[in-house]
Amino acid sequence: MSQATAQNIPLSFYEEKSAYPGIFAWIFSTDHKRIGLLYMFTILSFFLFGMSMGFLIRLEKMFPGGQFFQPATYNALFTIHGVVMIFLFVIPGIPAVFGNFILPIQLGAEDVAFPRLNLLSWWLLVIGALVIFLSLFTGSKLPDTGWTFYAPYNTITTANIPMAVFGAFLVGFSSILTGLNFITTVHRLRAKGMTFFRMPLFAWSIYATAWIQILATPVVGITLLLVIAERFLGVGVFNPSKSGDPLMYQHLFWIYSHPAVYIMVLPAMGIVSDIIPTFCKKPIFGYKAIAFSSMSIAFIGYLVWGHHMFTSGMADLARVVFSFLTFFVAVPTAIKIFNWTATLYKGSIELRAPMLFALSFIFLFSIGGLTGVMLGTLNLDLHLHDTSFVVAHFHYTIFGGFGFALFGGIHYWFPKMFGKMYNETRAKWAWLLLFIGFNMTYFPLFLAGLEGMPRRYYDYLPKFAPYHFWSTIGSWIMISGILFMFGNLLHGLLRGEKADDNPWGGSTLEWQVPSPPPLVNFTTPPVVNKDPYDFSDILKKRNSSPTPQDQEDKGGQ
Amino acid sequence: MEHHDNQQHLISYGTYITVWLSLLILTGLTVAVAGVHLGKYNVFIALLVAAFKSSLVLLYFMHLRYENRLFHAMFLVVLFTITVIVALTYVDTLAR
Numbered sequence: 001m002s003q004a005t006a007q008n009i010p011l012s013f014y015e016e017k018s019a020y021p022g023i024f025a026w027i028f029s030t031d032h033k034r035i036g037l038l039y040m041f042t043i044l045s046f047f048l049f050g051m052s053m054g055f056l057i058r059l060e061k062m063f064p065g066g067q068f069f070q071p072a073t074y075n076a077l078f079t080i081h082g083v084v085m086i087f088l089f090v091i092p093g094i095p096a097v098f099g100n101f102i103l104p105i106q107l108g109a110e111d112v113a114f115p116r117l118n119l120l121s122w123w124l125l126v127i128g129a130l131v132i133f134l135s136l137f138t139g140s141k142l143p144d145t146g147w148t149f150y151a152p153y154n155t156i157t158t159a160n161i162p163m164a165v166f167g168a169f170l171v172g173f174s175s176i177l178t179g180l181n182f183i184t185t186v187h188r189l190r191a192k193g194m195t196f197f198r199m200p201l202f203a204w205s206i207y208a209t210a211w212i213q214i215l216a217t218p219v220v221g222i223t224l225l226l227v228i229a230e231r232f233l234g235v236g237v238f239n240p241s242k243s244g245d246p247l248m249y250q251h252l253f254w255i256y257s258h259p260a261v262y263i264m265v266l267p268a269m270g271i272v273s274d275i276i277p278t279f280c281k282k283p284i285f286g287y288k289a290i291a292f293s294s295m296s297i298a299f300i301g302y303l304v305w306g307h308h309m310f311t312s313g314m315a316d317l318a319r320v321v322f323s324f325l326t327f328f329v330a331v332p333t334a335i336k337i338f339n340w341t342a343t344l345y346k347g348s349i350e351l352r353a354p355m356l357f358a359l360s361f362i363f364l365f366s367i368g369g370l371t372g373v374m375l376g377t378l379n380l381d382l383h384l385h386d387t388s389f390v391v392a393h394f395h396y397t398i399f400g401g402f403g404f405a406l407f408g409g410i411h412y413w414f415p416k417m418f419g420k421m422y423n424e425t426r427a428k429w430a431w432l433l434l435f436i437g438f439n440m441t442y443f444p445l446f447l448a449g450l451e452g453m454p455r456r457y458y459d460y461l462p463k464f465a466p467y468h469f470w471s472t473i474g475s476w477i478m479i480s481g482i483l484f485m486f487g488n489l490l491h492g493l494l495r496g497e498k499a500d501d502n503p504w505g506g507s508t509l510e511w512q513v514p515s516p517p518p519l520v521n522f523t524t525p526p527v528v529n530k531d532p533y534d535f536s537d538i539l540k541k542r543n544s545s546p547t548p549q550d551q552e553d554k555g556g557q
Numbered sequence: 558m559e560h561h562d563n564q565q566h567l568i569s570y571g572t573y574i575t576v577w578l579s580l581l582i583l584t585g586l587t588v589a590v591a592g593v594h595l596g597k598y599n600v601f602i603a604l605l606v607a608a609f610k611s612s613l614v615l616l617y618f619m620h621l622r623y624e625n626r627l628f629h630a631m632f633l634v635v636l637f638t639i640t641v642i643v644a645l646t647y648v649d650t651l652a653r
Contacts, residue, residue: 248650251649302638302641302642314649315650315652316652317648317649318645322645
């Protein structure tokens with residue numbers, strides 16, 4: 001442990017005095033670390049809410065026929081589950097939490113480029129979320145459109161759709177401002193010597209994501225405003241009875257929402273690219289290839305949205321073109337997966353909790369990605385579209401990808417953020433429960449989908465019963481894992497031992513500042529003169545004097 | 558370098574008024590073309606005029622013309638992405 005004398009240790013950002021008392025010191029703070037933590041607690045609360053909806057959906061489908069809810073309530077449950085999970089949890093997700101907390105420190109900066117704008121982004125998310133929740137109780141029924149708000153149903157249902165989409169619009173604004181902040185931060189606030197190719201790959205991924213946030217989000221913003229204009233002003237945009245084009249809604253929606261998939265997954269890949277070298281103690285294989293693949297995923301992500309619309313009546317030419325283009329996304333993604341695997345080769349692998357999450361990310365995201373290639377194949381999609389195969393596919397990419405990376409990131413940066421350590425044995429058990437439960441919940445849905453089980457159906461034929469039964473049992477195991485994991489983290493937060501400044505032997509800049517960091521991050525501005533994943537100094541130091549953490553681990557295992 | 562970046566470039570009123578008049582004329586052109594039946598070309602002309610107008614606003618009113626090359630590059634990336642998106646949308650709507 002780094003037990004420096006009291007006068008050597010600068011005050012951590014928790015201990016700095018604020019102009020505001022109590023909770024106001026947080027919700028009016030412009031410090032990127034406080035805002036990152038605000039985001040973390042906000043989106044994890046939304047996650048727990050969305051997870052409860054998911055639990056109820058699975059409970060309802062455990063056996064054929066109605067169990068606990070009316071069909072209309074079931075429709076509302078999956079709509080709310082989707083809207084909350086996508087707009088309030090996954091989209092703000094990693095950029096909002098770790099982009100805020102970690103990115104400026106990784107770049108050697110004091111804060112993001114526009115701290116006040118950063119605080120406004122959080123407020124916009126919270127206000128947007130409140131508007132979305134308010135919409136649930138202010139219509140003549142609960143929203144039942146699914147998270148995609150497809151036209152023309154969105155213009156005729158009596159649920160309070162305009163309010164829900166306005167909430168989503170506000171949340172989108174938060175996303176745009178966050179992206180703007182990060183692009184400027186990366187361009188303007190890098191420390192001396194921190195060239196673009198010395199940035200950690202997490203910073204590269206946040207940079208690529210920020211471009212998508214800025215360029216794609218306005219499209220859905222305008223689309224959602226057009227929905228509102230159609231409802232209130234009677235303008236015929238999407239509703240065919242007013243000579244609108246419902247397919248145009250799908251185009252506009254997916255022009256945003258497909259790149260948005262990469263808003264979710266690119267930062268997740270960034271976290272994995274940081275975790276793997278740290279726990280292999282060797283430089284990442286193909287640094288530039290991974291950095292450029294992030295940028296190319298961000299670009300190719302704009303060219304493939306039509307694969308969500310293969311069965312919607314789009315022109316044949318467009319279907320062929322979009323199917324062809326979709327395969328290109330697999331290339332940069334595969335580059336990353338091969339490079340991570342190559343990094344493991346002959347590495348000194350430590351299977352610590354964050355590493356387990358990162359490795360399971362590679363496994364689960366590969367399944368999600370490869371089934372995505374299946375769905376991008378035009379002829380196969382005609383059979384699989386709108387089946388539970390699609391549900392399984394996107395849960396493997398978004399939960400198996402984004403979710404596992406987020407949890408991995410929380411375990412990886414927890415000691416840095418809170419200066420405390422969680423119980424690692426319990427963290428590993430929680431991971432195991434989560435991993436088993438996850439596969440048990442979603443893998444059966446692939447099989448059911450292949451046999452024709454439609455998605456979003458309240459009831460189903462008896463032949464699908466075993467799949468749904470085991471999926472529901474799996475969801476209980478998964479939820480137990482998640483609750484156990486959060487319990488362990490909370491326990492670490494309240495009662496955990498003090499963490500080292502660099503407990504994992506990480507090489508990037510955030511591991512060179514105290515845990516938790518001081519308000520300005522660096523007491524003297526850092527000068528960078530080596531590659532981000534150069535472990536030579538750390539290994540030299542470790543070999544000469546094993547840290548107490550190492551000795552503890554050897555004793556405990 | 559930084560000092561140079563922070564310098565304000567003064568644009569004469571004459572330039573502003575010329576740009577403003579051009580915008581008005583281009584708006585008139587959009588309205589006029591909308592009344593002529595040119596089939597699918599109507600949309601292309603409207604989009605071209607709109608792109609030209611927004612470029613004028615960005616270049617002169619928002620001073621992009623006098624900014625660092627990095628911002629020019631960023632603007633071109635955005636323009637290119639939007640062009641690709643619109644073109645791909647028309648692969649559907651024109652072939653439907």
